[in-house]
Amino acid sequence: MHAKTRFLVAIFFGIILLFGTRGVMGQEVKKETGAKTEIANAGVPVSSNAPAAAPVAPPSPEEFNELKEQMKQLRALVQEQQAQLERMKGPAPSSSEGGSSATPSTPAPALAPPQAAQDTVEEQPIRPFKIGGFANWAYGKTNNINEYDLGTPQGRYDNIDMGLILTLGVLPSVNATAQVSFQSADDHTETDVDFAFVDWRINDKITLRGGQVKNPFGLYSEYFGIGTVYPFNDIPQSIYGGTTIGKEFYRGVGVSGTAFTTRKWEGTYDLFFGGLLNDELNPTELISEAVLNGQSTVTIDGISEPIRQAFGGRLTIARPDSGLRFGINGHSGMSPDKGRQAAVGAFASYDTAKYLLRAEFGNAFESGYVHYSGAYVEAGYKITRHLQPVFRYEWAREGLVTPVVIPDSFKSHRDIAGGLDYWVNPKAVLKFSYHHVNGNMLSVPRGDLDLASLFAIPKTTDMATFGLAFVF
Amino acid sequence: MKTIQTIKRVSTVCAVVLMLTLQVGQVFAQGRGAYKVVVNASISISSISRDELSRVFLKKASKFHDGHSATPIDLPASSGVRDAFSRDVHGKPTAAVEAYWQQQVFSGREVPPSEKSEAAALDFVRSNSNGIAYVSPGADTEGMKVINVTD
Numbered sequence: 001m002h003a004k005t006r007f008l009v010a011i012f013f014g015i016i017l018l019f020g021t022r023g024v025m026g027q028e029v030k031k032e033t034g035a036k037t038e039i040a041n042a043g044v045p046v047s048s049n050a051p052a053a054a055p056v057a058p059p060s061p062e063e064f065n066e067l068k069e070q071m072k073q074l075r076a077l078v079q080e081q082q083a084q085l086e087r088m089k090g091p092a093p094s095s096s097e098g099g100s101s102a103t104p105s106t107p108a109p110a111l112a113p114p115q116a117a118q119d120t121v122e123e124q125p126i127r128p129f130k131i132g133g134f135a136n137w138a139y140g141k142t143n144n145i146n147e148y149d150l151g152t153p154q155g156r157y158d159n160i161d162m163g164l165i166l167t168l169g170v171l172p173s174v175n176a177t178a179q180v181s182f183q184s185a186d187d188h189t190e191t192d193v194d195f196a197f198v199d200w201r202i203n204d205k206i207t208l209r210g211g212q213v214k215n216p217f218g219l220y221s222e223y224f225g226i227g228t229v230y231p232f233n234d235i236p237q238s239i240y241g242g243t244t245i246g247k248e249f250y251r252g253v254g255v256s257g258t259a260f261t262t263r264k265w266e267g268t269y270d271l272f273f274g275g276l277l278n279d280e281l282n283p284t285e286l287i288s289e290a291v292l293n294g295q296s297t298v299t300i301d302g303i304s305e306p307i308r309q310a311f312g313g314r315l316t317i318a319r320p321d322s323g324l325r326f327g328i329n330g331h332s333g334m335s336p337d338k339g340r341q342a343a344v345g346a347f348a349s350y351d352t353a354k355y356l357l358r359a360e361f362g363n364a365f366e367s368g369y370v371h372y373s374g375a376y377v378e379a380g381y382k383i384t385r386h387l388q389p390v391f392r393y394e395w396a397r398e399g400l401v402t403p404v405v406i407p408d409s410f411k412s413h414r415d416i417a418g419g420l421d422y423w424v425n426p427k428a429v430l431k432f433s434y435h436h437v438n439g440n441m442l443s444v445p446r447g448d449l450d451l452a453s454l455f456a457i458p459k460t461t462d463m464a465t466f467g468l469a470f471v472f
Numbered sequence: 473m474k475t476i477q478t479i480k481r482v483s484t485v486c487a488v489v490l491m492l493t494l495q496v497g498q499v500f501a502q503g504r505g506a507y508k509v510v511v512n513a514s515i516s517i518s519s520i521s522r523d524e525l526s527r528v529f530l531k532k533a534s535k536f537h538d539g540h541s542a543t544p545i546d547l548p549a550s551s552g553v554r555d556a557f558s559r560d561v562h563g564k565p566t567a568a569v570e571a572y573w574q575q576q577v578f579s580g581r582e583v584p585p586s587e588k589s590e591a592a593a594l595d596f597v598r599s600n601s602n603g604i605a606y607v608s609p610g611a612d613t614e615g616m617k618v619i620n621v622t623d
Binding site: 130261353 | 523584
């Protein structure tokens with residue numbers, strides 16, 4: 001009897017000591033009042049005259065009964081806390097392994113938290129941090145006095161575009177992204193901030209963006225200069241090369257996200273409001289103005305024009321597992337000189353590991369009439385992991401209304417191109433292509449042009465390009 | 473004579489179809505059995521559909537269907553386990569998934585999950601309450617939960 005009593009008393013004081021010094025999962029608050037120790041907020045009323053953790057004399061029968069009662073309450077407390085620990089660990093399903101299924105069956109005081117819970121306390125929120133980069137170099141040469149895209153009559157070696165993109169998690173759901181690039185062409189180099197913005201992912205359906213953001217238009221507006229995304233050395237000129245249909249970025253605020261998902265399909269959207277920038281190569285308009293102004297020469301070069309109070313968006317529907325994607329897009333804004341401008345388009349693509357099929361159509365409107373129309377279709381097939389023959393046909397038309405007689409070739413563009421890509425790996429590619437261009441809308445001599453020689457300018461141009469692109 | 477030839481042809485066609493079926497079945501089995509998906513022990517789900525798993529690893533979904541946040545970890549692109557996972561879950565090889573991430577990164581939309589070795593991925597899942605990864609079938613997943621992938 002005495003031995004049993006000592007054993008119970010020892011357990012009791014052991015538990016008191018243990019609880020008093022360590023607490024159980026922070027639920028007990030140890031209060032010390034003078035020499036007395038009390039466990040508060042644990043639902044166990046411990047008498048205020050409970051002995052301190054010090055050697056004591058064997059208890060009397062009354063004290064023994066009281067101790068027995070307190071032991072019962074403490075056992076109930078320990079069991080309750082073990083149950084709480086189990087709840088924190090979650091249910092232990094049959095597929096659980098290791099720690100989650102190795103719960104002790106005896107009601108021994110599990111005062112140390114389980115391994116997973118201990119480690120979870122130490123975890124830090126995962127914030128994205130990614131530095132990516134891209135680089136392209138291409139050589140292009142045309143077979144006559146016309147310049148087209150990457151090619152010049154003398155051969156242009158300095159088509160260089162390289163950049164760095166940095167994404168940094170500012171807060172768990174807020175990222176800051178910036179892309180700086182270095183471009184070189186025609187012995188002219190420039191360093192530029194292509195885009196810089198902050199996005200806040202509220203949930204999977206809504207992400208807010210603000211800053212200078214890549215324009216969500218068509219298949220390529222977001223990938224200017226990212227040569228591993230498109231099959232030729234440059235993106236299609238009929239939509240993205242001076243026709244003002246596809247623009248590179250917007251400055252303002254936007255919202256994007258997932259509109260819907262089904263088992264196989266998903267719809268995503270982008271909307272924005274702010275400013276745009278037109279990069280236009282418009283020889284017809286320049287020639288018309290020069291003739292009307294009584295000039296004898298005209299300077300053919302690209303024009304940049306800001307578009308204000310712009311809004312636009314894109315709706316994409318995709319079946320990700322099959323590589324199929326199609327959608328519509330558009331934007332509209334005010335040009336300081338020409339009034340309201342707008343562009344609308346539609347696109348479709350089918351990308352798999354072997355096949356590539358992309359097509360796009362767009363119209364740019366200016367003050368109520370169709371200023372440009374453009375379309376292209378391109379295809380590729382990976383014969384092996386490395387070799388990919390590619391093909392593109394593109395077409396564009398300008399609808400400028402002018403009393404000046406301008407050769408029709410200046411209002412139209414057609415490019416039939418074939419090429420061969422050698423993929424070193426998915427992040428590096430060598431490309432060769434040959435283009436046969438019909439029309440002078442986008443293929444013209446640059447610089448000062450004698451207006452009297454307009455009809456003598458070759459209507460067709462051939463161009464060969466060779467280039468490489470990689471990303472990291 | 474004609475009847476015998478017809479029977480031979482039909483038998484040949486049946487044999488080819490049977491072989492192809494077995495081959496497809498074998499590939500499917502290899503894909504599904506070549507990895508297992510592990511989550512932190514605190515995550516309550518015990519199974520996940522292939523579509524949801526794909527959306528989580530492509531960061532189109534930031535939470536599991538029970539509302540618990542998900543932080544996926546990828547194995548290196550050269551990993552055979554990753555390729556098996558990519559083909560089975562995303563329906564495309566790792567190279568195509570890498571191409572998808574290129575587009576996401578360079579359009580400034582999203583960055584891919586961190587890439588870690590199998591041991592590091594397991595450590596991450598063990599210590600991160602939102603962690604999810606796929607590992608080789610023989611990996612030691614003590615202290616984590618292996619969840620079933622359903623169609």
